[in-house]
Amino acid sequence: MLDKVSKRYGSLLALDHVSLEVEEGEIFGYIGPNGAGKTTTMKIMVGLLSSFEGDVRIGGFRMPEQRSEVHGMLGYLPQNVAFQEWRTVDHALMTFGRLSGLSEDEAEQRIGEVLSVLGLSDVRGKKIVELSGGMIQKVGLAQALLHGPKLLVLDEPLAGLDPASRYQFKQIIKRLAGDGITIFFSSHILSDVGDVATRIGILNSGQVVSVGTLEEFRSRFSAGSYVEIVLSHDAGRWQSLKSVKGVKDLEQRAPNKFLVQLESQANMDETIDSLIRRLLETGSRIRSVTPLSSSLDEVYLKYVGEGEKA
């Protein structure tokens, strides 16, 4: 939980009274343009930045005063995770496991388990610098999971990954959340945030501008303001839909496929009823009528503004 957290770098106000509450077991997606303060927020949460204003509590413990208690329950994957060049996967994980308080035997066992879950068992003896970017990212996640954390803080975990690795990573995140781990992650790839996050926070210029589920965002912004109609037979009188009450605009996207924009005050259900009636009256046959909701990209741009898309 962050309460009115502010952080300055010289004259630059990086975070301005940021307040956030992350519930146990949820996947919280944190999005915002470059320089919005996402990494700063995460570094404060994990105790890497200790000079800030406000109150930060993780699992009831105050940061940075009770950082050793927090560090026992927290795993962190930094943006562009880096290891010393001479380390092998096995050796790096053993060191981080031991530093997290595991005995050599416990660390050995956990390394085997975590590498198996992440599909890294084959590269256990390899030098980390010889691995691909996706693999290194997974090793980064492995070190964060070794000591069985309750909270995972992942800074841009999907950045720079190819589509297959991104898909794999998202599945892993969902699986970990299924095991009861709370996940707080940032990403530039909005569709990925939409895919995995149970709740989303939007940060802009150091301020949290909105927090909610994807559905809540969609309902706040133009939810259902578009309806897509696909006809199996077009009687050629689709232009008449323009005169239906609640319709603002009409556009033919393809033969037999139309996009209807509704007025902002229009009642969605009543307008759809009227559209169906009008089409049937004019002799058209309907294949589908689908209300379209806003994508996360549209919601994001409404909060953050055009040209700011990460």
Place this chain on the structure above:
Amino acid sequence: MSLPLLLKDELRGFYRSKVMIFLWVGLPLMAVLFQFWSASTQQVFSFTLLSAVLVSSIGGTLASVMLAVSIINEKNRHVYELFLIRPVKRWNLIAAKFFAVYICIAVASFLAIAMGIGTDYLARGGASGTVLKDTLQSVSISMSMMAVSSAAGVLIGVASPSVLVGAILVIYGGNQISAIPMIPTILNVGNASLFTMSSGILISTVLLILAALIFNKKQF
């Protein structure tokens, strides 16, 4: 708890590095090559003493550059973040690095000085008392200078923002500071070895404490 673990870790990283391989082989080799040069010149100091100065100067410079560059690189690549989110005392990280490099170059220097002593003994057939005195003086100079160099490397590594600035500071600044423990020997004061070692330990400790204070305040 974390210092022995980190030290073991760093030793594992350093002893196989290219610079260390050069030192393991290069310093003893230089000690032997130096014999040929010294044979053709008029010797003022014993060969052992000159070997020690040469070895500590080269070893100390390499160690301090290696430490500074390694710390700056790791800082800039955010390697320390993964350590600092664990219950690790920050000063343990730099202390482990210092001791790992120092142990490695100390062993390399012992090898080189041992070569010098052996050569001295064979060439001069000197009395064992002289050889022992020279040896003690040589070892104390060598160890003290390298400790100061290494500590300066750590301090510069922690404080410097870039590798270039760090390397320049180490080469020009670190080397000057590391010569301080030589002063008692140059001035030929009584019990020079003791003064040399004391000043080496004192200066190294001060530099390391400064480095730890800066590292503790760093925001990563």
